[in-house]
Amino acid sequence: MKRTRTDPDSLEAYVAAAQQLRAALMPLAECDPERRARMDGEAFEHARQARTRFLSSASGLARRERKLAAHWENAATLRYRHGRDAFGRAEDLGNRLISHLAGGRRPTLREIHELEDACAHACALDRRQRSELYGTSRFSGSRSTTRSPIVDQAELRWRIRRDLTGLTLENALAGTGTTREAERHLAPWLKQAAAALDTPMSIEGLEDIAAQWRGRRAPYMLANPDWADVIIAPPIPRTRPSWWWKLTRGEEPPPAR
Numbered sequence: 001m002k003r004t005r006t007d008p009d010s011l012e013a014y015v016a017a018a019q020q021l022r023a024a025l026m027p028l029a030e031c032d033p034e035r036r037a038r039m040d041g042e043a044f045e046h047a048r049q050a051r052t053r054f055l056s057s058a059s060g061l062a063r064r065e066r067k068l069a070a071h072w073e074n075a076a077t078l079r080y081r082h083g084r085d086a087f088g089r090a091e092d093l094g095n096r097l098i099s100h101l102a103g104g105r106r107p108t109l110r111e112i113h114e115l116e117d118a119c120a121h122a123c124a125l126d127r128r129q130r131s132e133l134y135g136t137s138r139f140s141g142s143r144s145t146t147r148s149p150i151v152d153q154a155e156l157r158w159r160i161r162r163d164l165t166g167l168t169l170e171n172a173l174a175g176t177g178t179t180r181e182a183e184r185h186l187a188p189w190l191k192q193a194a195a196a197l198d199t200p201m202s203i204e205g206l207e208d209i210a211a212q213w214r215g216r217r218a219p220y221m222l223a224n225p226d227w228a229d230v231i232i233a234p235p236i237p238r239t240r241p242s243w244w245w246k247l248t249r250g251e252e253p254p255p256a257r
Helices: 008-029 033-038 041-059 063-081 085-101 109-133 153-174 177-185 187-196 203-217 243-249
Strands: none
Touching: 008 041, 008 063, 008 085, 041 063, 063 085, 063 109, 085 109, 109 177, 153 177, 153 187, 153 203, 177 187, 187 203
């Protein structure tokens, strides 16, 4: 009987080969770079052979499974063999999609696109981390925003809402893997935080939200890294917004008196 490109036997061999490759790569990540460089060739040869078997098992499958194999193998190699931690989420996602094949569940096109975005975001994040490590980051130096870092609840709410609006608009026009990942994983939290800030909060509560916002947006908002570097203050007396201010600035808090 002729096998199809998604028959259970082929998928089972594909999943088993992926598990063997992951098991061969993981020991390479459990040692520091100097020890990894001194390791004998046996471990690397074992990983190379496992990679060959995995790619061979994927070559005869449908296009969706081949794309899954290519993205996951690349992320796994960078994460474990080369110590690029930025690829951790992409590798975990790809591994999870492959494990689902053991139960006969093929990845959907939406899941494949999510994996592609996760890999693109990992590449951007890895470049940023390496540029910061070697002192070539374009984000170092002066602040990227001229607004004061001292904010009250109104300013904090507006900044968080602006993050959310900017993400939605950018993805509607021409998003990237990073912005689409941010819309999946950061935007839901931004909505919850903005809703929570509609009611008065204590300074401690505002500082907690600001700290979470700073930590959650750091991997995504690469173009304006200090937008969330804020110092919480009590309500700031502000001038009354004019109709022109409301028309052109929307909900942006007016200047302090």
